[in-house]
Amino acid sequence: MTLKVACPNCKKEVVWQPENTFRPFCSKRCQLIDLGEWADENHKISQSIQGEGVISEEMLDALEDEFLQHNKFFVEPE
Ligand SMILES: [Zn+2]
Numbered sequence: 769m770t771l772k773v774a775c776p777n778c779k780k781e782v783v784w785q786p787e788n789t790f791r792p793f794c795s796k797r798c799q800l801i802d803l804g805e806w807a808d809e810n811h812k813i814s815q816s817i818q819g820e821g822v823i824s825e826e827m828l829d830a831l832e833d834e835f836l837q838h839n840k841f842f843v844e845p846e
Contacts, residue, residue: 776835777802789828792835 771784773791777798784791793799 773835791832 773782773784774780775782775794775798776792778794780794780798782788782791782794790796790799793802
């Protein structure tokens with residue numbers, strides 16, 4: 769079964785697979801846009817974003833965990 773999610777930024781359908789390093793986003797662009805919005809809202813992980821300009825594995829894991837906890841974006845398989 770292939771799990772698909774809707775990109776939180778542009779709502780485009782994204783296949784959830786390890787090769788897709790930008791999941792749940794469709795692209796790096798959407799990921800960065802979303803991270804930027806979080807930073808603006810003083811999101812809890814924004815401090816590690818600011819100043820470095822690099823998205824670490826740890827941050828991606830945190831994003832993924834958060835996403836899975838708020839799985840309202842998941843799209844039901846056809
Ligand atoms: Zn997108």
